Amino acid sequence: MISWLKQLARIMGNRRRFEGEVDEELDFHLQSRADQLQSASISRAEALRRARIELGMVESHRDQIRRSRGLAPLDWLMADLRLAWRALRKTPMFSLTAVAVLAFPLATGLLLHALYTAYAVHSPSFDRVEHWVHLYGDSVNDRRQAQFTAREAELLLAAPPPGIEGLYSSRAIRQPLVTDRVQRGVGVAVSPNYFSLTGVPAARGRVFDPNDEGEANLIVLSDRGWARLFNRAEDAIGESVSIGGREFKVIGIAGRQFRGTNEVSAHYWMRESDHRRGWPNDKPTQLTHEVSGFIHPDVSVAAAGLALNARVASFNRERDPQHELHAVGVEPALGYLRADDRLVLKIALTPVTLMVVLMLVIAAANLTNLVLARFSARRHDTALRAALGASRLRMFAQLMTECGMIGLAAAALALGLLATLMQPMHNWLFSFMAELGLDPISIGLGWPSIIVAVVLAMLATLLFGALPAWLVTGASAAHQRTGSADAALKRAGSSRLRAILMVTQLAASVFLVVVAAMISGVAGKTETTPLGYDPQMLVSIDASDYPVALSTALLRSPLIREIAGTSTAPLMGESERRSVVVDGRSATVLVRYVDQRWFELLGQQPLRGRLLEASDALDGPAALLSHTAARMLWPDRDPLGQSLRLSAPKDDERAELAAQDSQAFDVVGVIPDIASGFMIRGQEQPVLYLPAQLGDPPLSILMLQLTDTSAQSLAQIYEICIQTQPQAYCRPLRLNEALRIQQLPFQIARNVAAGLGWIALSITCLGLYGLVSYTIVQRRREIGVRLALGAQPARVVREVMRASLMQIGLGIALGIPMAFALTRLIAIVTSVFDLVDARAFIAAPLLLAFVAAFAAWLPARQSAQIAPSEALRHER
């Protein structure tokens, strides 16, 4: 087979020479036979004549020889390609439209594929990446834990279970990096064998050596970290970096562009021992360490997991009850995500994938329509070929070649678009990470993307090309029998098929446009909801270790205007949900502990009663309600002076507050609603404000009102924080940044959904335009006759438009319930879509109907301009 293919390739490489040799061989035969005949006293001319007769039809022999070499299918293909190229070149508008219609959904699909591959399939460049594994624990309530305690990690590393060649540990470091400004640096504290086990070498300097624990406080930078901290300066090795107020010396840059094993690129690695020395206050039961390693090639993952399970009992002896394990296991490591996260990514990508599939279906339906119209227009050619003996299969193959060429061109355009736009789009999609100072991993196009593009394009080609090609070639075959291609096409139901396809894509477009409008509405909510306070000068900082000391130290700085304590940083998540009991009824509210300065800091005035005072925290039991909470709990009564009872907190660490919480609270005031949790939920959240003072466990966050929130000012705040509480996670965060981080994912979702919706709408309108144009060409003669008989041009246009308008109406009627069902499903699963958005369900379909009707009207109005005399001359 291989030698046959080689021969074939050689022949195809020099086809002219092959053909020449065949001619020479046949000519030799002819001349030799003529020589033989001439020797029997026959003239040369006569001898040649007889030799030719004996040899038979030379061209037929040539064909037989080509076939025996397997060249015939290639010859057909080449001929088909030439024909297809000529046909496509003759109608550039059709070709460009068809290629673009297919290329956009293909490019979107490829982008999704590249994203998934980059995060969930491509693994770091380890030597034995196929044997790379992660260890995990399954808790008693069946939650998978990727992390172990420091002690467990230590035990595992000291004695890896049988079947595992070596284990390393890693834990994320949350300390910011300080150069001239405070920036989020992604660091990882690793066991000293990390680099030797993974086989990642140093590109410059050196990496950690498991046998060298001599010098303390060393870090290895990743290429990204080197770029960010030192702008890739040659003399970075030996330089110092301040991490969490401590100085670390750079000893090397990791090679192979290694950027860690998580979805966010690491900037530096430090040794676990240095981390423990610097931040010794970790609770021994805290789950912080990921443990990974390499499995022996002959051992299965399941067997290694079984061996590991023997340690469950010893781990549980030192674990908190809520973190107790019922199993420990080993999972194969793949990509930059753990198995659970990979599943989450799959779930997250599913709706977008469905939208892309829907777009591909729209594109395919559209192209089917265009191709059907185009092939039908060529029915006379096809019928002629059929009459000359071409088989239906050959004609089908020829038409499919044309579709395949469109598909391949679309794949090439999609790949070209992606090669240019993929990285900028990825950066844009993850720009919220960049705003946090994080670097997402980079993505690129590889062979798998090219294969996916070609396979998807070919599938789409089959989807849009096969049916029209089969119908038209069938009609031509029937034409041979009946003499009427038009009748055959009609019998084949091509016009009805076109109408069904148009309705299908209109319905799918309505669906996409409505969903896009819904997402847009949700995104808009995060932007338009008023906060109820001015976030401009507000900064939050974690103060869980020494809140009083930190507050005192900060108040000495001239930058501070006001400080307040709270249990939840505004815009950084929701407060705890708790049940309250009022007059025997139970309701859920968000509970926020605040000190008396909170309201002043946010500029809140009471709507009823008074604000919380310092004495409330000591004397209790006073509570303040948000406007929504007051309306919810006492819809028809004055809440002032009423009392309520809280359920016990879920968090065991706050058990000491349970006694206080189980008391009845008297409502002393009502304040306006503010948006401080997830913006998507808006302002209308029932919030119960309970008094506390700095030093009480719930008040772990300080809200600062600054005179200036520049980077330099934040660096000063950071310095004060790290000096006061060296073990804490000091990272001052502007409220404006938190707001932006909340809004960005929705803005991106809106832009993506709107992009997909607009593409779907454009494709559909393009198809509608093409279909109506084609219908007019088909009905030219009939329209001409009607105009000649005195029909009003406007009436003719209305007549032509009627079919399109019916299709548009039917498409919308089908698309809206589909969109409604999906958005209800999303609402049930995510509680994101609270209401049926009237704008999405009425305005979006109306817009689509208007645009689609315009796309149909543009060619339809041409029908009124048809000159009857010319139309009557028009060939049928």
Place this chain on the structure above:
Amino acid sequence: MSQTVLPGTLELLALKTISLGAEHGFGVLQRIQMRSGGVLQIEQGALYPALHRLEARGLVSTRWGVSENRRKAKYYELTENGRERLAKDQDQWRSLVSAMESLLNASAEPQT
């Protein structure tokens, strides 16, 4: 009495003829007719596709040379694969002929 070759036997005949020595297409045709005493008549046009099929399957190799009538000719030679194939096909053919022979020579068995 001349007759055309049995379907499917042209390649075997060509292989055998080439095994007697390198030969061009016209020579192969002549040899078959001569060695069969003029009984086997080959359709001239069918020979060349058969030779190309053998070449494509690697059973014969080709080279260009000069013929006895001083013309440029394409010569076919048996390859090692071709030799093995010929031996196998010959065995098959002989067992087929022998089976045919015994069937054709069979006489009616006496009734008991």
